Amino acid sequence: MTRGSVLVAMSGGVDSSVAAALLVEQGWDVVGVTMRLWGGESDTGCCSVADVEDARRVAQQLGIDHVVFNFTDDFHARVVDPYVADHAAGRTPNPCVECNRHLKFDRLLGRAERLGIDAVATGHHARVVEVGGGFRVGRGADRAKDQSYVVHVLGQDALARVLFPVGDRTKADVRAMAAALGLRTATKPDSQDVCFITSGGGREAFLGSRIPFTPAAVVDTAGRTVGRVDAVELVTVGQRRGITGGGGERRYVVAVDPVAAVVTVGSAADLLSGDVRVRDLGWAGPPVRGPVLVQCSAHGPARPATLDGETVRWAQPQRRVAPGQSVVIYDAGDELVLGGGIAS
């Protein structure tokens, strides 16, 4: 008697390998699936032949079936193309969030449902927490590896059918379990950065082959021109390096206007802001008004704030958030995701 059937997304990394192993141990009927998402060059992502081979070999070792699903069309349409368009519009997108939203927890979940499979699991360090008739994404037990930020988009329907088997373990535990099972992925390095951007060419080469770059004036907060950049599309709010106009004081990008081709720089104090506007704001349950914690980058801290409609008002001024970044709202205890949206 099994607990049900589950499709576990196996990237070829250690977390998803152990996720699969745990599900087998728990008595699920497990099928491993590697999603082929990106057909182009890659050196870190989950789509290289070597990574698929790692996933397949781990599945063989665990005695489960392994299949590859080709979702490259959707990945291009829903992750890569919007990523490029966002940069062209001067925003700094978070493609991993969009991949989770559209690929792992929409396309794959839908595929599983049609295949008659009860659940989908991934190796994310996050938890699904039941709260009075509903579910919330919870932070992973290993706070340093917590990935609740990138899976904050899961709705109630998805959360009812999603499992994060390694979410209540530390990364060290995960690696130890992989080693104890003799899995070939036990010592594989963690994946870094965006899977479709190579470390060789970086974001610049990737975007440069897809959109024209616009040279821009760099001005200070008083409107004086202090330098130039070759590509306004590569400039991010909060950025310090690579901006001309040196001098004693550190300068940060405080605004990017790709239409006017102007990058505004200022002091650390100029970078601070009392609020951040959020678009596409969604809630896991009823909208929350009281004090919350808000996190605006994958590994940054969550800061105290209150919600005023679609505006996050910080308790203390914070560095400006680059438009396009996910803004994720946690409960005051910093455990559960309450909602989130995108900085505008």
Add this chain to the structure above:
Amino acid sequence: MPAYLDYAASTPMRPEAIEAMAPYLRERFANSSGAHAAARQAGQAVDEARDVVAAALGCRPGDVIFTGTGTEADNHAILGAVRHHGGVAVCSAVEHHAVLHPVEHVGGRVVGVDPTGQVDLDALVTALSDDVTAVSVMLANNEVGTIQPFAEVAAVVRAHAPRAVLHTDAVQAFAWLDVASDAAAADCISVSAHKFGGPKGVGALVVRGDVTLEPLILGGGQERDRRSGTHNVAGIVAMAAAMQATVSERADVVARVTRQRDRLVEGLQAALAGVHETVPRSKKVAGSAHVCIEGVESEALLFLLDRAGVCASAASACASGAMEPSHVLVAMSVPKEQAAGALRLSLGFATTDADVDEALDVIPAAVRQLRR
């Protein structure tokens, strides 16, 4: 026992082939090129196999080059011709990647096909010229089963590219067609043993006497310096045995499999709406049942069929194992939405009526589940 309907990918081995090769995996292990009695015994087996292959493919024994795979044979023909003669390679757009990729690799020309997958002869004429040194058009297609009008292709090639080496990939054809006759006009012919009851890892390339190709593999000078490397004696012997059995049973197998295939396709169409046969049966080999099923994704359908014990396929898989959009269906102008539901069922000499029953039981149920 799963219902195995993936003969175009590989066939089970014929008992004759297993029996024929067994001694060469055991006591008759010697290197066929050696200078002692055991070696001569192995060499004789290769020579006799060569006679069988030559008879089955309609060439002289000296024209047969044993290769490691059908892919090697295809590569040898294309690259060998272009490297020896210079010039340009041409092939049809529905060739197997073993032909298509070498042609693209040397900057060749790819000729379109009609909606049934047959090469567009007018377009072929346009692609041909005096500088074309290799032309490759398959006898039968691996995905959709289309048989090419090879005699017409040959006439066009001789008239418009007089220098060209004319190659045909007969890997999928041999089980079904009299290749000796149908490919009589070809200079080079590729076959692969595991598509007709032989083992994997052995194939042959026919290179008729007056044609010269640059060898791909240099070394000990086997196969008259045309393909070095120790003979896969057991594989070669088994391939010959499988060929002999295929030729002698071909008419019966074609008749039986045609009935099974027709029952399979008609059964699917009777059970389900929106099942489109990709190529008319009159234009394809007996073992091929290729359909596009509305409202399903191939990948999902194959998953369910696999779980229910039906072995089938869709298009070719890439290096990662993911299903790739079929270049064959694209070339045939099959609309993308229709191609998304492609299903290749391929039958062969050991297909049973029970396999067909099983498929007719499992496939409609799987399609209904996916359409819900």
